[in-house]
Every structure is written in C-alpha cells, then in structure tokens.
Amino acid sequence: xxxxxxxxxxxxxxxxxxxxxxxxxxxxxxxxxxxxxxxxxxxxxxxxxxxxxxxxxxxxxxxxxxxxxxxxxxxxxxxxxxxxxxxxxxxxxxxxxxxxxxxxxxxxxxxxxxxxxxxxxxxxxxxxxxxxxxxxxxxxxxxxxxxxxxxxxxxxxxxxxxxxxxxxxxxxxxxxxxxxxxxxxxxxxxxxxxxxxxxxxxxxxxxxxxxxxxxxxxxxxxxxxxxxxxxxxxxxxxxxxxxxx
Numbered sequence: 271x272x273x274x275x276x277x278x279x280x281x282x283x284x285x286x287x288x289x290x291x292x293x294x295x296x297x298x299x300x301x302x303x304x305x306x307x308x309x310x311x312x313x314x315x316x317x318x319x320x321x322x323x324x325x326x327x328x329x330x331x332x333x334x335x336x337x338x339x340x341x342x343x344x345x346x347x348x349x350x351x352x353x354x355x356x357x358x359x360x361x362x363x364x365x366x367x368x369x370x371x372x373x374x375x376x377x378x379x380x381x382x383x384x385x386x387x388x389x390x391x392x393x394x395x396x397x398x399x400x401x402x403x404x405x406x407x408x409x410x411x412x413x414x415x416x417x418x419x420x421x422x423x424x425x426x427x428x429x430x431x432x433x434x435x436x437x438x439x440x441x442x443x444x445x446x447x448x449x450x451x452x453x454x455x456x457x458x459x460x461x462x463x464x465x466x467x468x469x470x471x472x473x474x475x476x477x478x479x480x481x482x483x484x485x486x487x488x489x490x491x492x493x494x495x496x497x498x499x500x501x502x503x504x505x506x507x508x509x510x511x512x513x514x515x
Contacts, residue, residue, distance in 0.1 A: 318345055319514040322485075324358070324507055326492050329427070329485030330514065331408050337396040340410055340479035343422060348511050352388065352423065358492055358507040359383035360500075364431040365469060367492045368411055369509055370424035382500045384424075392419035393477075401478040402459055403428050404468040406489065408480035420477050427482060429493045430468035438463055441470040450474055 315335050322329040333341040347353060357374035358367045360383070373386035393410060395418045403409065407428040410420030438460050445453045453474065463470055482489065495503040
C-alpha cells in the first residue's frame with residue numbers, strides 16, 4: 271500500500287509539474303502576444319516636401335518614399351542648389367512642362383536645350399502601379415535607353431488633359447500586353463484621369479517619383495506660354511527649388 275501510495279504521489283507531483291509548466295508556457299505566449307499588440311510599429315519615413323518657385327508662381331511637391339533612388343537623387347541635387355536658375359526649357363500644352371537641363375542656365379534664347387546631364391550615372395527605373403501620370407505628377411525624363419533608366423537631373427511635371435473611358439481602357443490593355451500582365455488601373459485612378467486629366471500613355475514607361483500637392487494652377491500658366499520650334503517657351507521660365515522639411 272505504501273508503495274502504491276508513493277507511486278501515486280510521484281505521479282501526482284509529475285502531473286502537477288506538467289500542468290504548471292503548461293500554464294507558464296501559456297502565460298508566456300499571452301505576454302508575447304500582448305507585447306506584439308501593444309508595441310507600436312516603426313513609423314514610416316516622412317515624405318519629403320519641396321518648394322518649386324518660378325516667375326509664374328510657387329508649387330509644392332511631395333517625393334514618394336517608394337521610389338528611393340529618384341527621391342534621394344532629387345534631394346541631393348536640391349541640397350546642392352543644382353536647379354536654381356535653371357529653366358523649364360520644354361513646354362507642351364496639355365502634356366507637360368520639363369526642366370532640369372544644366373545647359374539651360376543663362377542659355378541664349380537661340381539655343382535648343384534638352385541634352386544636358388549632371389555628372390554621374392542614369393537612375394534605374396522605379397515603376398510602381400500606384401504612381402501614375404495624373405495632372406501634377408512629377409516624373410523623370412529619359413532618353414531611349416532600353417532599360418528605361420532616368421536622367422539624373424531632368425524632370426517633368428504633367429499637365430495633361432481629361433481622358434475618356436475608352437482611352438483609359440485601351441492604355442491599360444496596352445501596358446498589360448507589353449510585359450506587365452497584372453497591370454490594371456484602379457477605379458480611383460480611372461476617376462482621376464477622367465476628372466482632372468493626365469497623360470496615361472506615359473504610365474509604366476517613365477518613372478513617376480512625386481506629385482504637386484499645391485500650385486497646380488502654376489502648371490497651367492507655364493503650359494500656356496507660346497513656344498518656339500523645339501518647344502522652348504518664348505519667355506524664360508526659371509526655377510528655384512528648396513526642401514521644406
């Protein structure tokens with residue numbers, strides 16, 4: 271009897287120990303889960319704002335964090351004062367205004383511009399289906415290189431025009447057939463193209479890395495200037511760019 275009682279006592283202690291361990295394990299798991307729920311995730315980097323001052327008014331643009339190569343290149347150039355006193359040297363009404371050619375600084379009126387580059391390599395393309403060529407889109411110019419890498423200094427801002435449903439559908443189908451099978455415009459993107467306009471024919475072909483959030487009317491003013499052959503404005507439109515945050 272003593273033996274059986276001893277065995278039973280040992281078994282009871284073992285079970286108690288197992289239950290205690292299980293309880294501790296469950297408590298630990300709850301604590302971990304609670305910590306995960308209450309620990310705040312790391313905040314996303316704040317989007318960089320830039321102020322683009324022209325002799326036709328001031329625009330404010332934000333740079334997308336999801337295009338870090340273009341964002342950082344642009345920020346570095348702004349910090350260096352690269353863009354100050356350069357021109358919007360190419361203007362096409364209902365399309366876009368383009369600037370950033372270093373040759374445009376103090377360029378004679380007779381000089382055709384657009385071939386200038388800053389020292390350094392091109393910027394690899396950073397296409398993102400969330401970023402599209404709506405009015406106010408800030409995007410990188412480029413030459414015809416097959417990789418579609420961007421100029422390291424020249425950029426354009428979209429004016430565009432309202433786009434009808436048929437053109438949006440046709441453009442989306444063309445992009446999907448050109449090697450981006452999963453591409454499709456969202457309902458919101460379609461609505462923006464129809465309401466405020468843009469240049470969808472450039473989507474997924476040129477990198478959009480920001481957008482104008484204030485001063486869209488300045489784009490319209492610059493785009494309305496009469497131009498010479500080569501799309502250079504009849505009057506110089508200079509720029510000065512600074513970081514706001």
